[in-house]
Amino acid sequence: MNIKGILITFLGLFVFSFGYEGMGWSIDPSMKEKVVAKVGDTEITEMEVQRMMKVLLPMSFYHRNITDDKLKEIREKALQSLINRELMYYEAKKKGIKVSKEEIDKLIDELIKQYGSKDKIEKLLKEAGLTLDEYRKELEKRILVDRLLNEHIKVNLTEEDLKKYYEENKNKFKEPASVKVRYIYIKVDPTDPKGRLKAKEKAEKAYKEIMEGKDFGDVAYKYSEDLSRIKGGDIGFIHKGRFPSQIEDEIYKLKVGEVSKIIETDIGFHIVKIEDKRPERLVPFDEIKEKLKKELTQSIQEKKYEEMINDAKKDLKVEIYEEGEKKNS
Structure with missing residues (x-):
């Protein structure tokens, strides 16, 4: 994803959440002080979790009540997403991936131009529980993680790679x-x-x-x-x-x-x-290759992602706090 795409997507992460205001679920400002997890020395607050929950909340629940079980499921996903982001951010820095202050400044300037004024941006961010400086930091993390994924998890399988996998795993492509x-x-x-x-x-x-x-x-x-x-x-x-x-x-x-x-x-x-x-037949390679490429690419990417997460966990201690109890992850 290019930088402009990151800006639009990342801004959407916060602006999209505003749509839920007035629907019985607003972010509680006091939750900014409640630490629910730590990744190394970085604290994750309940406010961050609530903000991420609004992004993850399926649109199918937009106009109806959400069950407690569904909220719990979304909260767990939101917390894990934030923990993984911190771990990947650490890996990005460890691998020397950078984003300059000038790049961030340019993105903020584009944002101000899009919304009309710096005051308006700061007002919108305040509703999401963020200052402009905090947003800059969030933006930096998002860009570094995105670059890490592009540089170290991106997979480009050739037709030869696919044929080799097909030949070595023909039993998987038998069809009744x-x-x-x-x-x-x-x-x-x-x-x-x-x-x-x-x-x-x-x-x-x-x-x-x-x-x-x-x-x-x-x-x-x-x-x-x-x-x-x-x-x-x-x-x-x-x-x-x-x-x-x-x-x-x-x-x-x-x-x-x-x-x-x-x-x-x-x-x-x-x-x-x-x-x-x-x-009963062996599905021909030409018939299965596009599906195979998609599935194999996803499988390799997921494996690489998990390896990076586990590498970061070797250096960073992950702690999750639930109702006053501390759990290591």
Whole structure:
């Protein structure tokens, strides 16, 4: 991420949190004095945790009550995020990564220009429990950690790397026998006393049209209540375990091109068509390489990240304080 991107993202970390004000959850200024963790000599306060919680809070909870369990989960993530940031900041400095005062000054100037005045920025930061000097420090940490990640955790896998991994781990890319299915689902409305009868009549209409020679995909689009209707009921290749046994028992009796009878279950009525069958196979490299690159890159990055965290912990003691108790991490 470039410097400008860092500024926008990092500013968003604080400005985004303001949106929660007036919704029953405001940052308590007194929490600036409550130390909840230490990383080496650096203290992490409850105010920092609350601020990070607002950033991590899923938008799905924005307009409704949050359970105590969910708040506890978010708080744990927020605290761990702050602890990891301090550990990575330490690693960045240890590896000689730097950001100049001039770079920070330039970012602050851009921020002031964007918001109109230094006073306005200081007012916004005060609402988030920060002074401008504290924000400068936070910004420095964010930039150094970002540079550390780019320089020491970034992974660039070549096609040769991917092929080598594929050849050495072919057992991971075996795929069980599968069938290509088109699917129609008519659900039963449990709130309607005649829901099952109505669903059955609808399924029978769909089945009749298929038997009369209408295209299965067109009928699926017209009648099905499964998301696959928008693709004409096409759900691609599936293997055993995708459907309940009631439906699978019928699916695996069918030949390519055949349509099942109407299958009735507790939740509704189902019609399937088998379009192709594929035996157990080794997924070809070209078919899997993009997914493999993404998954392997993420796995290597996570491993490198954990190694850096553990290296920092060798030098820095991590202490977490909960309700007056001290726990080492």
